[in-house]
Amino acid sequence: MATNAIARAIAAGHSLASVAEVVDIHGHGGPWYDFYVPSSDCESMLRMMDRLGVSAVVLAPHLSVGPAVTEGNDLAIEWSRRYPRRIFGYAVPYPHQPLELIKAELNRALDSGLVAIKIHPSTHNQPVLSDPYRVTWEVARERGTFILSHSWHGDSRCSPAALAEMAQQFPEVPVILGHSGGVPAGFEEAIALAKKQPNLYLDTCGSYVTGAWVRRFVAEVGAERVLYGSDMPFIDPRYSLGKVGLSGLTEEELRQVLGLSAKKLLTSAGACLA
Amino acid sequence: MFLFDANCHVGPWPQHPYQPRTVPELLEEMQRLGIAKALVRHTWGWWYDPRAGNTALEEELRGRPQLLPCLAVSPLLAHEMGGEDSFLEAMRRSGARAVCLYPGAQHFVLARWCAGRLLDLLQERRIPVLLEKEEVSWAELYALASDWPLLRIVVLRTGYRILRQCLPLLQSTEHVYLDISYLADNEALEVICAAVGPGRLVFGTGTPRVDGAGAVARLAYAGLGEREKELIAAGNLEALLAGAMLD
Numbered sequence: 431m432a433t434n435a436i437a438r439a440i441a442a443g444h445s446l447a448s449v450a451e452v453v454d455i456h457g458h459g460g461p462w463y464d465f466y467v468p469s470s471d472c473e474s475m476l477r478m479m480d481r482l483g484v485s486a487v488v489l490a491p492h493l494s495v496g497p498a499v500t501e502g503n504d505l506a507i508e509w510s511r512r513y514p515r516r517i518f519g520y521a522v523p524y525p526h527q528p529l530e531l532i533k534a535e536l537n538r539a540l541d542s543g544l545v546a547i548k549i550h551p552s553t554h555n556q557p558v559l560s561d562p563y564r565v566t567w568e569v570a571r572e573r574g575t576f577i578l579s580h581s582w583h584g585d586s587r588c589s590p591a592a593l594a595e596m597a598q599q600f601p602e603v604p605v606i607l608g609h610s611g612g613v614p615a616g617f618e619e620a621i622a623l624a625k626k627q628p629n630l631y632l633d634t635c636g637s638y639v640t641g642a643w644v645r646r647f648v649a650e651v652g653a654e655r656v657l658y659g660s661d662m663p664f665i666d667p668r669y670s671l672g673k674v675g676l677s678g679l680t681e682e683e684l685r686q687v688l689g690l691s692a693k694k695l696l697t698s699a700g701a702c703l704a
Numbered sequence: 705m706f707l708f709d710a711n712c713h714v715g716p717w718p719q720h721p722y723q724p725r726t727v728p729e730l731l732e733e734m735q736r737l738g739i740a741k742a743l744v745r746h747t748w749g750w751w752y753d754p755r756a757g758n759t760a761l762e763e764e765l766r767g768r769p770q771l772l773p774c775l776a777v778s779p780l781l782a783h784e785m786g787g788e789d790s791f792l793e794a795m796r797r798s799g800a801r802a803v804c805l806y807p808g809a810q811h812f813v814l815a816r817w818c819a820g821r822l823l824d825l826l827q828e829r830r831i832p833v834l835l836e837k838e839e840v841s842w843a844e845l846y847a848l849a850s851d852w853p854l855l856r857i858v859v860l861r862t863g864y865r866i867l868r869q870c871l872p873l874l875q876s877t878e879h880v881y882l883d884i885s886y887l888a889d890n891e892a893l894e895v896i897c898a899a900v901g902p903g904r905l906v907f908g909t910g911t912p913r914v915d916g917a918g919a920v921a922r923l924a925y926a927g928l929g930e931r932e933k934e935l936i937a938a939g940n941l942e943a944l945l946a947g948a949m950l951d
Binding site: 432440441442443464465466467468469470474478481482614637639640641642662663664665666667668669670671672673675676677678 | 720723736737738863864865866867868886888889890891892894895914915917918919920921922923924925926927
């Protein structure tokens with residue numbers, strides 16, 4: 431049975447607003463090509479966040495991690511301006527542009543209110559260990575912000591090892607391993623690398639992440655570097671919230687993972703939280 | 705809320721050392737998630753031999769009234785299950801009211817030429833059939849539901865990226881059900897209930913391959929009425945099992 435106030439609220443389907451501050455570090459938005467994504471507009475996502483008691487999300491619209499980075503960044507800007515302190519946006523680079531244009535687009539998006547950078551080396555088919563992403567890391571360092579990357583074990587474009595190498599080259603830039611390597615072998619890889627590299631962070635979103643793995647992330651890396659992420663609306667956010675909230679973490683650990691870890695990163699990146 | 709899990713296994717897995725694997729471990733997991741009752745399968749029935757799996761399941765669940773067995777069955781009833789009467793007697797003896805089929809892993813086809821007698825029997829007796837989604841395609845499910853329109857088919861661990869196929873399937877058939885263990889498309893519960901009503905979903909965890917906490921939270925937070933949630937949590941599965949005619 432649920433062992434603390436947060437877990438009890440989740441098991442009962444009650445909003446977490448009164449028991450914990452929840453910040454979702456890994457959101458998206460809008461439709462996607464290979465399946466129907468219901469309720470993917472930002473108002474629907476906010477309604478879901480209200481139901482769960484999620485105070486804020488940091489998101490990159492599917493458009494920006496897909497075929498149209500500039501339009502996707504514009505959408506993130508529009509949503510974050512429409513719902514300040516609830517929706518924060520990631521600036522996404524299109525790695526197939528000349529380097530100066532990548533830099534210019536990232537700075538434009540960050541100047542327009544987006545708070546951090548998201549990269550998706552898989553959908554954009556570009557290895558992270560390449561000049562377009564080195565420029566991206568340079569922008570993150572100059573702007574004092576963090577990077578969330580899709581990560582997947584066995585995908586040389588975005589393996590935890592490749593991202594750890596970038597994290598080592600840019601120790602000032604916090605790097606979140608989105609999906610924490612994706613599969614159990616990736617979780618092991620991500621944990622081992624994060625233990626050596628203090629600017630590497632793990633997130634909780636992904637089909638293969640379980641409560642047992644979340645406990646392991648926290649035990650090995652520390653709750654301060656584990657962040658709640660949902661992938662909403664790519665995946666129903668209740669899936670990840672349940673796995674984290676009912677994982678058996680202590681209430682203090684849950685507060686850290688569900689919100690405080692993300693708040694610290696966002697605050698250091700200059701975001702204005704509620 | 706009273707939760708009745710339609711989708712869990714005990715036993716060892718050849719591919720991965722999943723936990724829980726024993727009955728006491730499963731009961732501990734059920735307690736963690738607040739689950740009162742479960743329809744349980746044995747991994748041997750999938751990855752070794754249906755009949756041996758059923759024997760193991762019957763022994764392991766003895767004296768555990770909250771755990772109901774779901775027996776594995778091969779379409780070669782005479783060769784592998786001791787014949788039709790013997791199989792039905794095994795169901796009665798163990799208290800089973802549902803079966804599971806693994807046509808992908810166990811290499812048979814859900815068509816009349818291959819599994820016709822078994823599927824006729826299950827349809828006639830309204831015995832619910834559990835099918836893991838990874839064992840069967842959406843097109844095969846549609847063909848099965850069309851050829852045996854009264855067969856109760858419960859599709860497990862559907863995954864996400866499924867609404868373009870599962871919504872038309874549910875809308876064009878009457879007795880196909882989905883478990884919610886890995887029904888992870890955004891707001892899929894609400895979308896499916898709006899399209900075909902709450903009667904086509906059953907609560908399931910996918911234990912031990914899926915963390916059942918995801919299903920618990922999706923149902924707890926579902927934008928549905930209490931009655932709809934109760935049907936998904938337990939009512940629909942109870943009704944399916946109650947409909948089985950074994951005498």
